[in-house]
Amino acid sequence: MARAKTRSSSEPRDETARGEAAPNPVWFKPVMFGFMLVGLAWIIVFYLSGQQWPIAQLANWNIAIGFGIMFIGFLMTTRWR
Template identity: 35%
Template sequence: MPESKKRRKVVDREATKARTSSKKVEKVDQHSPRWYAPLMVTLAIIGLIIVVTAYVTNGGYPFPFFSNGNYNLFIGIGLMLIGFLMTMGWK
Protein backbone atom coordinates (compact mmCIF):
# COMPACT_ATOMS: atom_id res chain seq x y z
CA MET A 1 0.00 0.00 0.00
CA PRO A 2 1.95 3.06 -1.23
CA GLU A 3 1.77 6.30 0.75
CA SER A 4 0.37 9.35 -0.91
CA LYS A 5 2.57 12.30 -1.88
CA LYS A 6 0.81 14.56 0.60
CA ARG A 7 1.47 12.17 3.45
CA ARG A 8 5.18 11.99 2.57
CA LYS A 9 5.38 15.81 2.52
CA VAL A 10 3.76 16.02 5.93
CA VAL A 11 6.16 13.43 7.37
CA ASP A 12 9.15 15.25 5.83
CA ARG A 13 7.94 18.59 7.22
CA GLU A 14 7.53 17.14 10.72
CA ALA A 15 11.01 15.61 10.57
CA THR A 16 12.46 18.98 9.53
CA LYS A 17 10.69 20.73 12.42
CA ALA A 18 12.04 18.17 14.86
CA ARG A 19 15.61 18.73 13.63
CA THR A 20 15.37 22.53 13.75
CA SER A 21 13.72 22.62 17.17
CA SER A 22 16.57 20.59 18.68
CA LYS A 23 19.06 23.14 17.29
CA LYS A 24 17.19 26.01 18.93
CA VAL A 25 17.38 24.34 22.33
CA GLU A 26 21.17 24.14 22.10
CA LYS A 27 21.50 27.88 21.41
CA VAL A 28 19.26 28.93 24.30
CA ASP A 29 21.52 27.30 26.90
CA GLN A 30 24.44 29.69 26.24
CA HIS A 31 25.01 32.23 29.03
CA SER A 32 27.77 34.62 30.01
CA PRO A 33 30.05 33.67 32.88
CA ARG A 34 29.10 34.88 36.35
CA TRP A 35 31.97 37.40 36.46
CA TYR A 36 31.03 39.11 33.18
CA ALA A 37 28.29 41.46 34.44
CA PRO A 38 30.16 42.65 37.58
CA LEU A 39 33.27 43.36 35.49
CA MET A 40 31.19 45.28 32.95
CA VAL A 41 29.59 47.48 35.62
CA THR A 42 32.88 47.94 37.50
CA LEU A 43 34.70 49.19 34.39
CA ALA A 44 31.94 51.69 33.67
CA ILE A 45 31.89 53.00 37.26
CA ILE A 46 35.70 53.27 37.51
CA GLY A 47 35.73 55.13 34.20
CA LEU A 48 33.08 57.53 35.48
CA ILE A 49 35.04 58.15 38.69
CA ILE A 50 38.21 58.87 36.69
CA VAL A 51 36.40 61.31 34.41
CA VAL A 52 34.76 63.17 37.31
CA THR A 53 38.04 63.32 39.23
CA ALA A 54 39.86 64.64 36.16
CA TYR A 55 37.26 67.38 35.65
CA VAL A 56 37.26 68.45 39.31
CA THR A 57 41.07 68.61 39.51
CA ASN A 58 41.56 70.15 36.03
CA GLY A 59 43.21 66.98 34.72
CA GLY A 60 45.79 66.75 37.53
CA TYR A 61 44.45 63.59 39.11
CA PRO A 62 43.83 60.54 39.40
CA PHE A 63 47.00 59.95 37.39
CA PRO A 64 49.32 62.90 38.03
CA PHE A 65 51.93 61.69 35.51
CA PHE A 66 49.30 62.27 32.79
CA SER A 67 48.57 65.85 33.93
CA ASN A 68 49.81 67.37 30.64
CA GLY A 69 46.71 67.23 28.46
CA ASN A 70 43.49 65.30 28.69
CA TYR A 71 44.94 61.81 29.06
CA ASN A 72 43.02 61.22 32.30
CA LEU A 73 39.79 61.87 30.39
CA PHE A 74 40.85 59.50 27.61
CA ILE A 75 41.55 56.74 30.13
CA GLY A 76 38.20 57.23 31.88
CA ILE A 77 36.20 57.41 28.68
CA GLY A 78 38.07 54.38 27.36
CA LEU A 79 37.13 52.32 30.43
CA MET A 80 33.50 53.40 30.15
CA LEU A 81 33.53 52.50 26.45
CA ILE A 82 34.91 49.03 27.18
CA GLY A 83 32.20 48.52 29.80
CA PHE A 84 29.53 49.65 27.35
CA LEU A 85 30.82 47.42 24.56
CA MET A 86 30.76 44.47 26.94
CA THR A 87 26.99 44.93 27.31
CA MET A 88 26.57 43.77 23.73
CA GLY A 89 28.09 40.39 24.52
CA TRP A 90 26.20 39.84 27.77
CA LYS A 91 23.56 37.09 27.73
Protein backbone atom coordinates in the same frame (compact mmCIF):
# COMPACT_ATOMS: atom_id res chain seq x y z
CA MET B 1 18.31 1.91 2.77
CA ALA B 2 19.13 2.74 6.41
CA ARG B 3 16.76 4.90 8.38
CA ALA B 4 18.06 7.97 10.16
CA LYS B 5 17.80 7.80 13.91
CA THR B 6 15.23 10.13 15.35
CA ARG B 7 15.51 11.54 18.80
CA SER B 8 12.90 10.31 21.21
CA SER B 9 11.17 12.80 23.45
CA SER B 10 12.68 11.22 26.57
CA GLU B 11 16.26 12.13 25.57
CA PRO B 12 17.61 15.40 27.00
CA ARG B 13 18.24 18.11 24.47
CA ASP B 14 21.35 20.23 24.34
CA GLU B 15 20.30 23.90 24.41
CA THR B 16 23.41 25.17 22.66
CA ALA B 17 22.93 22.72 19.79
CA ARG B 18 19.84 24.59 18.64
CA GLY B 19 21.74 27.85 18.27
CA GLU B 20 20.80 29.29 21.63
CA ALA B 21 23.66 30.98 23.40
CA ALA B 22 24.76 29.82 26.82
CA PRO B 23 24.21 32.26 29.69
CA ASN B 24 27.03 34.47 30.88
CA PRO B 25 29.14 33.49 33.87
CA VAL B 26 28.27 35.03 37.23
CA TRP B 27 31.23 37.44 37.15
CA PHE B 28 30.31 38.99 33.78
CA LYS B 29 27.74 41.57 34.88
CA PRO B 30 29.72 42.95 37.87
CA VAL B 31 32.86 43.29 35.72
CA MET B 32 30.89 45.01 32.94
CA PHE B 33 29.32 47.55 35.28
CA GLY B 34 32.63 47.86 37.14
CA PHE B 35 34.43 49.00 33.98
CA MET B 36 31.73 51.59 33.32
CA LEU B 37 31.84 52.93 36.88
CA VAL B 38 35.66 53.00 37.09
CA GLY B 39 35.81 54.96 33.82
CA LEU B 40 33.23 57.42 35.08
CA ALA B 41 35.04 57.78 38.40
CA TRP B 42 38.34 58.37 36.53
CA ILE B 43 36.81 61.31 34.64
CA ILE B 44 35.06 62.75 37.70
CA VAL B 45 38.24 62.59 39.80
CA PHE B 46 40.16 64.26 36.97
CA TYR B 47 37.74 67.19 36.84
CA LEU B 48 37.22 67.61 40.57
CA SER B 49 40.92 67.45 41.43
CA GLY B 50 41.76 70.38 39.20
CA GLN B 51 43.50 68.08 36.71
CA GLN B 52 46.00 66.82 39.29
CA TRP B 53 44.68 63.26 39.64
CA PRO B 54 44.69 60.40 38.55
CA ILE B 55 47.83 61.03 36.44
CA ALA B 56 48.78 64.71 36.17
CA GLN B 57 51.43 64.16 33.46
CA LEU B 58 48.81 62.90 31.01
CA ALA B 59 46.81 66.14 31.24
CA ASN B 60 43.66 65.88 29.11
CA TRP B 61 44.49 62.32 28.01
CA ASN B 62 42.95 61.32 31.34
CA ILE B 63 39.56 61.96 29.72
CA ALA B 64 40.40 59.58 26.87
CA ILE B 65 41.54 56.94 29.36
CA GLY B 66 38.29 57.29 31.33
CA PHE B 67 36.17 56.99 28.19
CA GLY B 68 38.29 54.05 27.03
CA ILE B 69 37.65 52.19 30.28
CA MET B 70 33.93 52.94 30.01
CA PHE B 71 33.96 51.82 26.36
CA ILE B 72 35.27 48.40 27.40
CA GLY B 73 32.22 48.06 29.65
CA PHE B 74 29.88 49.18 26.89
CA LEU B 75 31.45 46.66 24.48
CA MET B 76 30.78 43.95 27.04
CA THR B 77 27.07 44.79 26.92
CA THR B 78 26.95 43.38 23.38
CA ARG B 79 27.80 39.93 24.80
CA TRP B 80 25.43 40.14 27.76
CA ARG B 81 22.69 37.51 27.68
